[in-house]
Every structure is written in structure tokens, then in C-alpha cells.
Amino acid sequence: MIATRDAYGQTLLELGRENPKVVALDADLSGSTKTSLFAKEFPARFFNVGIAEANMVGMAAGLAAGGMIPFASTFAVFAAGRAFEQIRQSLAYPRMNVKVVATHGGITVGEDGGSHQSVEDLAIMRALPNMTVLCPADGPETTAAIRAAAAFHGPVYIRLGRSKVPTVFAGGCDFAIGRGATLREGTDLSFITTGLMTAQAIKAAGILAEEKISARVIHLGSIKPLDVDLVLRAARETGAIVTAEEHSVVGGLGSAVCEVLAEGHPVPVERVGLHDVFGQSGTAEELLVHYGLTAAHLVEAAERVLKRKA
Amino acid sequence: MLTEQTVRELEQTARNLRVEILKMLNVARSGHTGGSLSAIDVLTVLYFHAMRHDPSNPAWEDRDRFVLSKGHAAPALYACLAEAGYFSRDDLKTLRRFGSHLQGHPDMNKTPGVDVCTGSLGQGLSQAVGLALAARLQGKSSRVFSLLGDGEVQEGQIWEAAMAAAHFRLDNLCVILDHNGLQIDGEVAKVMNVAPLGPKFLAFNWHVLEVDGHDVQAICRAIDDAGQCKEQPTMIIARTVKGKGVPFFEHKASYHGVPPSDDELVRALEHLGHA
Numbered sequence: 100m101i102a103t104r105d106a107y108g109q110t111l112l113e114l115g116r117e118n119p120k121v122v123a124l125d126a127d128l129s130g131s132t133k134t135s136l137f138a139k140e141f142p143a144r145f146f147n148v149g150i151a152e153a154n155m156v157g158m159a160a161g162l163a164a165g166g167m168i169p170f171a172s173t174f175a176v177f178a179a180g181r182a183f184e185q186i187r188q189s190l191a192y193p194r195m196n197v198k199v200v201a202t203h204g205g206i207t208v209g210e211d212g213g214s215h216q217s218v219e220d221l222a223i224m225r226a227l228p229n230m231t232v233l234c235p236a237d238g239p240e241t242t243a244a245i246r247a248a249a250a251f252h253g254p255v256y257i258r259l260g261r262s263k264v265p266t267v268f269a270g271g272c273d274f275a276i277g278r279g280a281t282l283r284e285g286t287d288l289s290f291i292t293t294g295l296m297t298a299q300a301i302k303a304a305g306i307l308a309e310e311k312i313s314a315r316v317i318h319l320g321s322i323k324p325l326d327v328d329l330v331l332r333a334a335r336e337t338g339a340i341v342t343a344e345e346h347s348v349v350g351g352l353g354s355a356v357c358e359v360l361a362e363g364h365p366v367p368v369e370r371v372g373l374h375d376v377f378g379q380s381g382t383a384e385e386l387l388v389h390y391g392l393t394a395a396h397l398v399e400a401a402e403r404v405l406k407r408k409a
Numbered sequence: 410m411l412t413e414q415t416v417r418e419l420e421q422t423a424r425n426l427r428v429e430i431l432k433m434l435n436v437a438r439s440g441h442t443g444g445s446l447s448a449i450d451v452l453t454v455l456y457f458h459a460m461r462h463d464p465s466n467p468a469w470e471d472r473d474r475f476v477l478s479k480g481h482a483a484p485a486l487y488a489c490l491a492e493a494g495y496f497s498r499d500d501l502k503t504l505r506r507f508g509s510h511l512q513g514h515p516d517m518n519k520t521p522g523v524d525v526c527t528g529s530l531g532q533g534l535s536q537a538v539g540l541a542l543a544a545r546l547q548g549k550s551s552r553v554f555s556l557l558g559d560g561e562v563q564e565g566q567i568w569e570a571a572m573a574a575a576h577f578r579l580d581n582l583c584v585i586l587d588h589n590g591l592q593i594d595g596e597v598a599k600v601m602n603v604a605p606l607g608p609k610f611l612a613f614n615w616h617v618l619e620v621d622g623h624d625v626q627a628i629c630r631a632i633d634d635a636g637q638c639k640e641q642p643t644m645i646i647a648r649t650v651k652g653k654g655v656p657f658f659e660h661k662a663s664y665h666g667v668p669p670s671d672d673e674l675v676r677a678l679e680h681l682g683h684a
Contacts, residue, residue, distance in 0.1 A: 146573075153531075157538070157570065166470070192526055
């Protein structure tokens, strides 16, 4: 169990040691986003801009225009929300080589409540031309995704979480932007999930197996570009899809998958996620149960989608 | 010190560039006349005297950088870039046309010599701060220049960036504020008063200078002064006249985003001695 933000902090530090062009920016949350590890070893390449996210993104754009590789971090709600137009104009439109690493995505932020729980950032970032959007499942994939983002020239939004999450890619992660991973084969339906919901999908597939239901588990750590071939193959071969994300079902992974299926191979879909509501205070575990984001809920969604399968 | 001949040459260049601005806007049939004319003397000094740049090598890593934060004054920037030789003067006739590399607002990926994309007001200064930091990190002596509008400083992000520039002691950053007193909806003082500007930037720990923004000698002196300043970014508040150089455009907010008509162009060129 490790929080994806911890994996980020460690990987950013390693990137800093490997490449003097890597710089980091933060908006007074470096202890939480874990850029503090980088800041401690590379104070000259770390810029705390204070509580000013719009300026942070603009400064990152300028640093990139000057040849550096900036990683800019804050909570997802402030990155994709507060600094949206700066990300649009100063990063996405000019294709600036800036990595926005947003921690504290989703409801597992917990006690801070709905004001701090971003349930719409994937939708917002996915709508931007030129933007790459990543949402790793665990520590090892976060490390791989951060490295892939650093190696890629262009703007990338990476959504990470606050809470510790189970490790999915225990045997290492062969991550590539735009490519999904089949974590379990299955023939009756497919779970297509992202972020911390992938661990729940693996659990749910195990429960379904006891009922003699064969569920495939596909993890999409790259929301944009989406692995269209993998999604269409799942639809053709299993005929039913359950998507799951720690995000609103409006505009996120569920929407992205439905767009692909509607045009390519329509099959019944059940979308698990927040149904157009904001979060609230509580522990991460309480909130995941309340909003229906557990393995048990995925099993129920699988049973619903199988009833609809022709 | 500037020789009298240099001053005369810069003044003549600015006059020629005013003509180019008016002609391209007339052909384009849309675009921002007033703010391009108020800014052109400052841009002339930057591109033809103060900045270290090489039109034959726009990607030269050691060049000085320029961020047109008030991106709607793109015609003034394009006139300078064409005059300097980044691209043909004929291209100016394609301003804002479909397929042209001269977009309505500056685009670094389309136009040779444009350092960053701007146009959404308030965002350019932050990018200039980032460029100045990048130059310092790389041990380069490059300076970063940026031009702001006075209406633009109503954007909160300007003050976030102003704080950061002073906090990081960016003495390689020189910002000029095109203080023409007018914005789309009327007088800046009436829409949302930004005065007093000098004391605001002083309070943000900037080195602040005020000049007549149409006096090329004064502009040159201020930019030299800024280059001597240590540990502080410099703000040059350039008092300007919107529509400067064409009497019937001057001091008129109504010419913020309106190009000259055919008749107005003839009269304007007559006035500038280019009939």
C-alpha cells in the first residue's frame, strides 16, 4: 500500500538527479503533493509560488519556453479548476512541455470535504486539444507514468490521490501513453477502470468468478489518448462493459468509453462513478462506500449489465 | 548614449511601422488599431535598439525574449518582426486570414520570432517570469522583456506574477506598461481604476520608472537603467496615447478594436507623410 502522490515525490526526485532541466513548482502544498522531496535536494530548481495557481501554471509555461522541463503540482481541484484557463492558453494551446501533476483527486481526499474533492478534473482536462491525461492505479504505475510524461514532449495532466492504495502492478509496470492493460482475462463482461477503482475491479472479478461469471479487467491509466482498440476488442469479445472511476460519470472515463463504443461497437454499459454530485466530509473508506465505489458495487453493476446483454 | 542620428532613425522606423500597422489592419478588416499605435514606439526601441536577437536564427538560445502580454497589439509586433526580417513584409497583408501564420493573437508555433502564445490578458507576465527564471538557471545573460496593457493589470494574475518576479529577484526582467488610459469599454479610470500604478509596483518591490512612451530616447534610457538594476525586476510605466500618430484616432476608446476604413487609411497615411 502506497499513495500515488508518494510515488510521485520519489520519482520526481530521481528525475531531478538524472536531468538538470527538470524543475518543480508548487503552490504552498509541497508537503502534501510531495514535491517537498525535490525541493529539499534541489532548492535552486524548485519554485514555491505561494497560493497562486494561475501564476504557477504561467511560470511553468515560461520555464518550458526557456528550455526547462517543469512539473507543476497542487491539488486537482485547484489545478484543473482554478488554473483551467492558464492550462488552456499557456499550456495546451501552445503545446508547452509542462507536466501538471495534480494530487488529491477524487473523493478519497476525505475529511476536507466536497470543496476539496475534484470529481470533474478528468472531464475538464480531456476536453482540451493537445492535452494528454493520465490516471495511474498505484505506486508502480505512477512511477512509470511520471517517467513517461517526462520523456514525452508536450503538456500532460496526471491525476494522483491522497490515500494509500493497494498495489496492482506488483510485478512492475510496462506503461505507455495511450495504451491500456488487460489485468485479467474474461469472456462474460469487461470492467474498464482507471485510478484506484482498478484494484476494486480485480476484487470484483474474483467474487464474480465464484458465481461462475468470467469478468475481464482492463485498466486504462491513459484516459487520453484512450486505447480504442483494447476497448473495442473488449466490447466485441465480452459484449458488456462496466466502467468505474473515482470521478463523475459525466465526461470522464465512462463517457470516453461510451463515445468509443457508440461509434465503434455498441454494447450495454453500466457506469460506476459519482452520479453528478459533489462529495462531502468523511473518511476515504466511508465515502467510497457511500458513493458506490467498492468491489461489491462493481459486482452489482456487473449483474445489471449481464441482464441487459442480449 | 544614443546619437542624434540613432534617435532620428528609430523615430523614422516607428513612423514606417505605423504605416505598416494601418495598412495591414485595413486589409484585414478587423483587429486592434489603438493599442498597436500606442505601443509601437516602445516595440521599435526593443526590436531595433535594445534587444539581442537574430532574425536569421529565431531559435537562437541566447537571444533576449519578448512577451507581448497585451497580445491584441499583435499588428505592432508583426510589423516589427517583418521589418527586422523574420518574414516577408508581404505576409502582413495576410493578417488574420485563414491559413496565415499571422494569427489574430501571437502564436509561437506559427510565427517566426514570436516567443510565447498570448492574447488572453493577464497571462503573459507569468510566462515572462518563467522565461527569466529559465535564463538564470541556465546561466544565460539574456534579458526578458514584456509589454503589458493598463487595462490588463485589472487581471488578478498580473499581481500574482508581480509578487513572484520581485520575490525571485528577477533583475533580468524588464516590463513596460503601455499606459494609454483606455480600454474597450472606455477610460480605464472609469471602468475599473488601476491608479496609482507606480506606487502599486513600488509596493510590490519593483524598480519603477516612468517615461513618455512616445519619446524613443527616454524609452532607451529607461531600458538601459533597468539593465543596471540589481536584485529587482523593473517596471517602466510608459505614458502613451491610444491611436498615437493619427490625430483622428488619438484618445479614442472606440478605435480599440476597429481597423481603419479605406478613407481613414488615406487620411492617416497623408498625415504620416506616406500618401
